[in-house]
Amino acid sequence: MSFKIPNVSLSNGVKMPIIALGTYARKAEPGQFRQAVEWAIEAGYRHIDTASVYNNEEEVGEAINNKIKQGLVKREQLFITTKVWNDRHEEKEVVPALKESLARLKMDYVDLYLVHWPVSATPSGEDMKIDHMETWRGMEEALKLGLTKSIGVSNFNEEQLTRVVKKATVKPVVNQFEINPTLTQHKFVDLCKSLSVQPVAYTPLGLISEARPEFAGKDVIKTDPALGQLAEKYGKTRAQIALKYLVQRDIAVLPKSFTKSRIEENINIFDFQLTEKEMSIVDGYNIDHRCVPGTTLKGLTNYPF
Ligand SMILES: NC(=O)c1ccc[n+]([C@@H]2O[C@H](COP(=O)([O-])OP(=O)(O)OC[C@H]3O[C@@H](n4cnc5c(N)ncnc54)[C@H](OP(=O)(O)O)[C@@H]3O)[C@@H](O)[C@H]2O)c1
Incomplete structure (x- = not known):
């Protein structure tokens, strides 16, 4: 590895690598998550994003523990994120849900x-x-027990995030939500930063990688020559330019891949810098399009979008 991965400093002083391997997949073969996480650690990733609902914590944990056993990394060099699912939001349920995740991951704590x-x-x-404040008290308890080093939220909208930040004893250090060149979220990212909440971009490749037929026609970013020229100038791909664009906005990114070459490609973005004009070219692809609208959750109280 010939590059250094920058960290972002969270409001509690904890440092988090700015790039993680994402591990959500609608479909996966047995062993695919384990293999992807092992390739990622070999390629230099030190941050892995999972969730109880991804049904992969066992494989993710196995991969990490393999790499620790092999002496490639130490647990304290890694930053592991997991998430509490919607059916464990009662205050008394949060700690048991995290303990179950830790048992699947075979870890004493997550980051x-x-x-x-x-x-x-x-x-x-x-x-x-x-x-949310009931769930949040459970999150604060998990922190107090040392089961996690930091606590945060995901998919909270402006109003929901602001309320938790204002009312919490321990403030969320992160909000993880969709950000990519076709959903640039400038206003919300600024709000997060003003609240000292680190924005973390899920689905960072957005329409560059989405192959869903319902998005066809919205994905000019896949073929537009201006982005192609930019990629060519730096000897990079469209995906790498998209990730670099987010990182240069001090947004952490979680690209997911099961492909070894792409896992390596996605982290190889720390040897060039986009100019201000080039950043605005990428900004120009914004169409406020959500790849992840959480449609199955629509109609529930506090649906965020
Ligand atoms: N908090 C939440 O509610 C939430 C929601 C969505 C996602 N997430 C997190 O964010 C992560 C990333 O989001 P995502 O998986 O939706 O989207 P993504 O990372 O933007 O895109 C993943 C897709 O892009 C492909 N890909 C990866 N690298 C590529 C490259 N260099 N060039 C072209 N295609 C490439 C992958 O294919 P291959 O795998 O075939 O290589 C995969 O189909 C998730 O895995 C998860 O950890 C969180």
Whole structure:
């Protein structure tokens, strides 16, 4: 590895590598998550993003523990994030949910525990209407018990995030939400920063990688010559330019890949710098398009979008 991965400093003083391997997949073969995480650690990733609902914590943990056993990394050099699902939002449920994640990961602690969505529902989908501050007290307890080093939220909108920040005893250090060149989120990113909440971009490649037919026609970013020329200038790909654009805005990124060459490609973005004009070219692709609208959660109390 010939480059150094920058950290961002969270408001509690903890340092978090600015790039992580994302691990959500609609479909996966057995062993695919384990393999991807092992390739990622070999390629230099020190930050992995998972969630209880991804059903992969066992494989993610196995990969990490393999790499620790092989002596490639130490646990304290890694930054591991997982998330509490919508059916465990009662205050008394948060700590047990995290303990179950830790048992699957075979770890004593995670580095960051997030509230995955601002909605709460039973496993069969019934609205539980739980106040965020109730869930947050459970998150604070998990922190107090040392089961996680930091706590944060995901998919909280402007109003929801501001309320938790104002009312919490321990403030969320992160909000993880969709940000990419076709959903640039400037206003929300500025708000997060003004609240000392680190923005973390999920689906950072957005329409560059999305192959869903319903998005066809919105994905000119895949073929537009201006981005092609920019990529060519630096000897990079469109995906690398998209990730670099986010990192230069001090936004952490979580690209997911099962492909070894892409896992290596996505972290190889720290040897060039986009100019201000080039940043505005990428900004120009914004169409406020959400790849992840959380449609199945629509109708629940506190649906954020
Ligand atoms: N908090 C939340 O609610 C939430 C929601 C969504 C996502 N996330 C997190 O964010 C992570 C990333 O989001 P995502 O998986 O939706 O989207 P993404 O990382 O933007 O895109 C993933 C897709 O891009 C492809 N890809 C990866 N690198 C590429 C490259 N260099 N060139 C071209 N294509 C490339 C992957 O294909 P291959 O795998 O076939 O290589 C995969 O199909 C997730 O895995 C998860 O950890 C969180």
